[in-house]
Amino acid sequence: MSTLDRYYNYIDGAWVGAESYLAVDDPATGEIYAEIAEADIHDADAAMAAARRCVDSGALSAVRPALRVTWLLAIAEEIRALTEQAARVLCRENGKALEAARGEFEESARYFEYYAGMADKIEGTSIPLGDDYVDFTSYEPMGVSVQIVPWNFPPSICARSLAPALAAGNAVVIKSPEISPLAMTFLMTACERAGLPRGAVNLLCGNGSVVGAHLVRHVEANQIVFTGSVPTGQRILRDAAERATPSVMELGGKSAAIVHADADIEQVIDSVRNGIFFNAGQVCSAMSRLLVHRSRYDEVVERARSLAEGLSIGAGIDEPDLTPLVSKSQLEQVEAMCRRAIESGASCVTGGERVSGTNGYFMQPTLLTDVTVDSEIFQEEVFGPVLVIHPFDDEDEAVALANGTAFGLVAGVFDENLNRALRTARRLRGGQVFINEWFAGGVETPFGGVGLSGFGREKGQEALYSYVQTRNIAIRLKGV
Numbered sequence: 001m002s003t004l005d006r007y008y009n010y011i012d013g014a015w016v017g018a019e020s021y022l023a024v025d026d027p028a029t030g031e032i033y034a035e036i037a038e039a040d041i042h043d044a045d046a047a048m049a050a051a052r053r054c055v056d057s058g059a060l061s062a063v064r065p066a067l068r069v070t071w072l073l074a075i076a077e078e079i080r081a082l083t084e085q086a087a088r089v090l091c092r093e094n095g096k097a098l099e100a101a102r103g104e105f106e107e108s109a110r111y112f113e114y115y116a117g118m119a120d121k122i123e124g125t126s127i128p129l130g131d132d133y134v135d136f137t138s139y140e141p142m143g144v145s146v147q148i149v150p151w152n153f154p155p156s157i158c159a160r161s162l163a164p165a166l167a168a169g170n171a172v173v174i175k176s177p178e179i180s181p182l183a184m185t186f187l188m189t190a191c192e193r194a195g196l197p198r199g200a201v202n203l204l205c206g207n208g209s210v211v212g213a214h215l216v217r218h219v220e221a222n223q224i225v226f227t228g229s230v231p232t233g234q235r236i237l238r239d240a241a242e243r244a245t246p247s248v249m250e251l252g253g254k255s256a257a258i259v260h261a262d263a264d265i266e267q268v269i270d271s272v273r274n275g276i277f278f279n280a281g282q283v284c285s286a287m288s289r290l291l292v293h294r295s296r297y298d299e300v301v302e303r304a305r306s307l308a309e310g311l312s313i314g315a316g317i318d319e320p321d322l323t324p325l326v327s328k329s330q331l332e333q334v335e336a337m338c339r340r341a342i343e344s345g346a347s348c349v350t351g352g353e354r355v356s357g358t359n360g361y362f363m364q365p366t367l368l369t370d371v372t373v374d375s376e377i378f379q380e381e382v383f384g385p386v387l388v389i390h391p392f393d394d395e396d397e398a399v400a401l402a403n404g405t406a407f408g409l410v411a412g413v414f415d416e417n418l419n420r421a422l423r424t425a426r427r428l429r430g431g432q433v434f435i436n437e438w439f440a441g442g443v444e445t446p447f448g449g450v451g452l453s454g455f456g457r458e459k460g461q462e463a464l465y466s467y468v469q470t471r472n473i474a475i476r477l478k479g480v
C-alpha cells in the first residue's frame with residue numbers, strides 16, 4: 001500500500017479510485033508526496049453518462065431557478081469553509097504562495113456567489129409579431145458541458161466555468177490537469193456538501209491526449225470549454241469540428257504594457273511586480289512585454305532591475321515574492337527560451353537562468369532587452385518570470401508593437417494623461433485593456449481573447465450566455 005497522500009476522481013456523486021495513480025510532486029523540493037487516481041476512458045464514459053442522466057432528469061434545468069441560486073450560494077459557503085485546508089494543498093502541489101492559494105479559493109467562492117445572483121434572472125424576450133402571434137425566446141442550458149482545465153490556477157479556472165454552467169442548468173464533466181490536480185477536488189467536496197443532484201458535476205484526472213480527447217469527441221458532449229495552450233486548443237477545435245460541438249477557447253497570450261512618457265513610474269513598477277512575477281509569471285494574462293517611451297526607458301529598466309534583484313525567492317509556504325515554477329519541464333522550457341534569446345543577441349539585464357543549488361524548480365526573475373521584434377522571445381509565450389523591455393518613440397509605434405503578435409488576450413497602458421491613455425487603449429487588440437493597473441478587474445469583468453488567444457468570454461455577466469442556447473417559440477393564435 002502506498003504511503004503517499006491519495007486523492008480520487010469524482011463521478012456520479014461518488015469518489016472513485018483507479019488501477020493506476022499519477023504522482024504529484026512538490027515544486028519547491030522536487031519530492032513526490034501525493035498521488036491521484038488516473039482516470040481512463042471508461043471513467044470518462046461513466047462521467048458523461050452520469051451527466052447525461054442528470055440533464056435528462058431535469059434535476060438541474062427543470063427546477064425553479066431559485067433552487068439553483070440556493071445551491072450555488074451553498075457551494076460558495078462550503079468553499080470558504082474548506083479554504084484553509086484546500087489552500088495548503090494547492091500551495092504545496094503547485095508551488096504558489098499560500099496567501100495566493102487562499103485568494104484563489106476566495107475567488108472561486110466569489111464565482112459561485114456572482115453567478116448565483118444571475119441564476120434566477122436568465123430571462124428571454126417577447127417579440128412582437130402582431131396580434132395573430134405570440135413569440136418569445138428562452139435561454140436553455142447547453143446540456144453536458146465538458147470543461148478542460150490547465151495547471152496554473154486549477155480551482156479558480158475550474159470555478160470560473162463551473163459556476164455559470166451550473167447557474168444556467170448544465171451538468172458538467174471536468175478534466176483536471178495532470179500537474180497540480182489535487183486542490184480542485186475540494187470544489188467537488190463543496191458541491192457534494194451543498195447537495196447538488198447526482199451527476200451534476202464530475203471530475204476526472206487523466207491524460208489529456210487520451211481522457212481529454214475522449215471527452216471532447218464524446219457523443220454526449222454538448223459543449224467544450226477549454227482553457228490551456230494554443231496547440232492543445234487547436235487540436236480540440238479539430239476534434240470538436242467532427243460533431244460541430246460549440247466551444248469556448250481561453251488560450252495563451254503575449255501581452256504588452258505601454259508606458260507613455262507621462263506615466264507614473266511607481267504605478268508601472270507595482271504592476272511589473274504583480275504582472276510578471278505573481279505566480280512566477282505562469283499567468284495567461286501576464287505582462288510579458290513592457291514597451292517604454294524612449295524618454296523613460298533607462299529609468300524603467302533600472303527600476304525594474306532593482307525590483308527583480310530585490311525579490312525574495314522560496315517555497316510558497318514561506319510567502320516569498322517569487323515562487324517556483326510548477327514542474328521540472330516547465331523550468332527547462334523557460335530556461336531554454338531565455339538561453340535562445342540571449343544566444344540570438346538579447347541583453348540579459350538580470351536573471352536568465354534557474355536558481356542553482358536546489359532541487360526545486362526555481363527560475364531567476366529575468367529581464368531581457370535589445371530583442372528584435374520578430375524574435376521568439378518577443379512573439380511567443382514564455383509562461384515564467386521573464387519580462388522583455390523594449391523602447392518606442394511614438395504612440396503609433398507603441399500600438400504596432402503591442403498588436404504585433406498572433407495573440408490578443410489583454411494589454412495595458414500607463415499614462416497620467418487619461419485622454420491619451422484611453423485613445424491608446426481603444427487601439428489595442430485584446431479582450432481587456434488595463435489602464436494604470438495590470439490585472440485591474442475581477443470576477444465581474446469579461447475576460448477572453450482574440451486571435452490565437454481564443455474566443456468566447458469568461459467572467460462577468462456576458463460569460464453566462466456562453467452556457468445557454470437561445471430557443472424561440474412562435475405561436476399562431478386563432479380568432480383573436
Ligand code: NAD
Nearest residue numbers: 149150151176177208209212213228229232250251252284
Ligand atoms: P495544456 O494545453 O498543456 O493543457 C491544458 C489541459 O488540456 C490539461 O488538462 C491537459 O490534460 C488537457 N489536454 C491536453 N491535450 C488534450 C487533448 N488532445 N484533448 C483534450 N484535452 C487535452 O496547457 P497547460 O500547460 O496546462 O496550461 C498553460 C497554458 O494555458 C498556457 O498557454 C496559458 O496561457 C493557458 N491559459 C490560458 C488561460 C486563459 O484564460 N486564457 C488561463 C490559464 C492558462
